[in-house]
Amino acid sequence: MTPLVEVENLSVNFVTRESDVRAVNGVSFTMMPGEVMCMLGESGSGKSVTMRALMRLLPPKRSVITGSIRIAGQDVLAMNDATLRRMRGNSVSMIFQEPMTAFDPVVSVGDQIAEVVALHRGVSHRAGRQRALDLFDLVRIPSAQRRLDAYPHELSGGLRQRAMIALALSCEPKLLLADEPTTALDATVQIQVLILLRRLQQEMGMSVIFVTHDLGVAAEIADRVAVMYAGRVVETGPVRDLLRNPQHPYTAGLLASTVHDQPRDQDLKTIPGAPPDMRRLPPGCSFAPRCPLAGADCDAGMPPPVSPAPGRIVRCLRVSAPQVEFA
């Protein structure tokens, strides 16, 4: 089987007069059709920027994208505008964190979906609305007919996100990019949306890249996890192995510091310090300043990727060392 997504050495710089922010520095990964990959990382780690770079949605004047992106065999960075537009919303689509701001506030949700369907399928607006109705049933929006004419602000948070998913699935994409789609939702609604997405992914057989900062969400939905730190993928692997046996000190620290039924009378384990300033990255491994295992050799350069087990890639000089014990 050929990979659906191949990203190689992707870098994104945001250039302003005052600074040059290196949001993504050399991200590489491949994805098979039908696979669900979670990009896991904290705010500012470059996961959302990577998503947007995949669809070339970053402001062209202020951002410089280098490296290569191939989706379904096509070179995304070399596409002309017309080809790019045919890809967007059609074979590749996207869901956003805040469905309130992701919909046009003055157009009804039904019309917004119909517009996209009509555009890509070349059908009438009426047929587009019919398709929107079917999609609303697919994502289990109750009283779908009535909700088609609702404006975004008239829907509850959970229904808005379901409508957003309906919009993203309207042209049966091969690849769905989901940028923290459940972060803004309440706990009881988040699990509903996660289960819905998992079911739809299996039924439609599409690939999903799911961006999140929440390990629990990753555990619920991912086949594979890529952990990002300071604009780099520091570790990838199958979700089970990675959560049970994290290799990179950052992944281990993140797992340890996530509050989940730890004993109450003990301090939580923490990663000291704060993520680096993306304008002034450390010379070597960007995690070295916070890492309990770091030594002088870590400042020499970015550690090369090593593979301690099949399907796993880690960028750390200490991976051959025994199990990382976190302070």
Added chain:
Amino acid sequence: MSTAVSDAARPGAPTGATELALPKQRGYWGNVGYRLRYDPVTLCFGGLLLLIILAAIFSPWLAPFDPYQESIIRRLKPPGFQGRYWLGTDELGRDMLSRLLYGGRITLTMGIVPVFIATLIGGGLGVVAGFAGGVVNMIIMRVTDVFYAFPSVLLAVAISGAMGGGAGNGMIALTLVFIPPLCRVAETATSQVRNLDFVDAARATGAPLRLVLWHHVLGNVLGPVLIYASSLVSVGIILASGLSFLGLGVKPPEPDWGLMLNALRQAIYVSPLVCAMPGIAILLTSISMNMVSDGLRSAMDVRS
């Protein structure tokens, strides 16, 4: 010290170094000044504005002639006349340059004083309305709405027209015109700031209201109000000249720019260039004022 959590993982780690290397701390106004220094357009117009204001202040020393000295023989002479009347003479033979310099004093005063007074009154009312909320807010804002329901030129003309014109009445009229918009801007800014958590946090200390207002609200409201007021100065100058142009402002023979424009209108067929001059003076002043105000606005925008 048991509670302190170290910010650096290991001694001598680069974390500490990057924190020390942060840009110099300038504070808010320092930052505004820093940004303004790199904004050549605003600096240029700011310089021009300063020049105009200085010229107005020092007009008695700068003006080559008495601005009231009439002469029948040298009426409406073109610029450069006899090498001494650089900008020519007006319909009564008075030196244009001297009159424009002196006129700056009157016109600028007519434009700036009402804005200043209106900022104090309207801004104050707005802050009170915004912070107090409830009935006080309703009373102040409803009265404001009534005055807002007049087009500004019309209100200025109506009040000064009914009061019988004159520079003083003109300024009163303009002050009344400017109070409602300033009140609105101050009210909006105050009620926005009032709802921010840091004001709640300050109230939650149990500190007296006046201290919360003074330290946490005013400082954050002042910026938007001052920016707006500075943009009103240009409107003030145009409106004040307009009133004089209609015969409702400054009375002859005072050398006000608007009044000069009106008087010279009769002479457009004879000496069009001279006729255009007072207008150019008004235009240069108001455009520099607007540009400086815009520059300030973007320099004071914390987000960018």
Added chain:
Amino acid sequence: MFGYVIRRLLAAIPIALGVSIVCFSLVYLAPGDPIQTLLPPDADAETVDRLKRLYGLDRPLPVQYLEWLYRVSTGDFGKSIASGRPVAGEIYRSLGNTVLLAGLSVLVAFSIAFIMGTIAGRQSGTWIDRLVTGVAVLGVSIPNYWLGIVLVIIFSVELMALPSSGMASDKFDPTSWEHLQYLVLPVFTLSMIPVGIIARTTRSAVSEVMNQEFIVTLRANGLPEWRVLKHAIKNALPPVLAVMGLQFGTLMGGSILVETVFAWPGSGYLLSKAILTRDVPVLQGTILVLSMIFVLTNLTVDLFQSTLDPRIRRG
């Protein structure tokens, strides 16, 4: 929606009453006895007394106000001191000309400024944005009475291409160039300020919308740029239309300077003549009518805005 309309209408009533109080009190702002401002200066004492009783000036102020309000609402604005004719008729004759001038100016301004502002807002930060912003600043900085004079100097005095003032005849005929050419300079002059203001508003509204998240969604769904722009304009339009309505109202009252320059026989010109002759009944009546039109325009704009933006209706 219906409730919203009724609430807006009801909210306009106190404002309209407030406006009428301000207009009523204009007479009392004038120095001296208000009766003097209503009479020619050479009137004898007996006439003064008779008129005082006639106008009810010997009664308490609130009573006077209510009587005045009643008279005004029946269309009786009193008689002009200068011409002796009823003020209502004078206003009626001039109002049409001002509506024509102000309406045309706002339409011209809107068409130019909306295109300018949209282009600038879409490409904020570029040289074209700076150019548009510069033109907009010029528009609001220029004293339009002076611009009128300059245009007269250029087009009437130097080029002799267009008439400098007045109107061809009392009856306006929009098909005749003879009539239309009198409009060219005043309309151009009067549209300068609204061009500046509308262009600025459009620019900031469009650039704000273009920075919103949903624009990314539209692009992420493969919509071509012109359709993205269509969505952006639909979002930016309500505030811009509100400003446009406001400008129409402002020009109705604010054309006084430009009408004076071009001797355009509108309500502003009427007002400026009334000021020179201290004709207070005309002054009061004209200002009342113009400000009421302003209140009505604002109300219309409000209601129109709510049909464009579904979020407003709830509030």
Added chain:
Amino acid sequence: MAMTSFAVEEHDERDRGGPQQPLLTVTDLKKHFAIRGGILGRVTAQVRAVDGVSFVVRKGETLGIVGESGCGKSTVARLLMRLIVPDAGEQIFDGEAVGERGGISVAEMRRQVQMVFQDSASSLNPRMPVQNSIAFGPIAFGTPRAEAIGMARELLVKVGLNPALFGGRYPHELSGGQKQRINIARALALKPRMIILDEAVSALDKSVEAQVLNLLQALKRDLNLTYIFISHDLGVVRWISDRVLVMYLGEVVEIGPADELYNAPKHPYTSALLASRPALDPDNRREEAPVSGDPPNPINPPSGCRFHTRCPHVEAVCSAKAPMLGHGDHGAHLAACHMQDPTSGHSQAVRH
């Protein structure tokens, strides 16, 4: 540097009733926000943001409050600080009624109870160096300026920030975690006895969240503090709280000791909330959502038990009659559910 000012005080003269007297007792707290509409702008609906909330906080404990957005937990925090005025309810602070004659004044109560807000950015004055923000409270109560700034710098050390590096900075020059440390320092400046933490760690990254939680626990030990910890994150609440209170649509549905409530929830809503947590184990994924739909709008909430529209155990009695939370000792595990009341007529009601 003298460190005496924040050391543990053996005897706090403000402590009136001794360790047995609750620090805070809240009874039947209510706040309804009016929605105006219609032709005359009459009140057409009420948002029942907080509708009859009662609880007790003992000296030295941490009470966690959990619930989804719109359940009224943040409104409770602001009501307790009197940042908004309650419509009804009694609030007794260490034996004295707040804001009533013969009791304790609101200003005095505020000195002893402080609050940390969720949004670390907007809760600091952008035009003020952070040490001045910390010193504002003490200065307002008459501490000389220099002394208050000195105290502020000591507090910076206490929350793990170097005063020489951070004291003079403005909020926009700090990271989210650093800002939240400043907010904690500010809350400590008046030496309060109680701190209300309203989603204080929710906006932080996981790795920073754990640091701040450890800091909060350490401060509580060192300074004899009492916390009300409000959050939507069940894991965090369990770790930090001694007792937990669950809110749904403005009402308390369950209250009890943390471990008991987490291990054996009594209210179906609490069970659903706990079951909605992602599993952290890929082999044990949730197949079915515990409840469907969004939480209902707090405007005109459902009749009877407010959870009955989403509850898997719903019966006729649930929409007809509102269940009571009941009373019990401090530390009792109570739930407002008909299934807990043998006399309610619910078929699954517990038998005693």
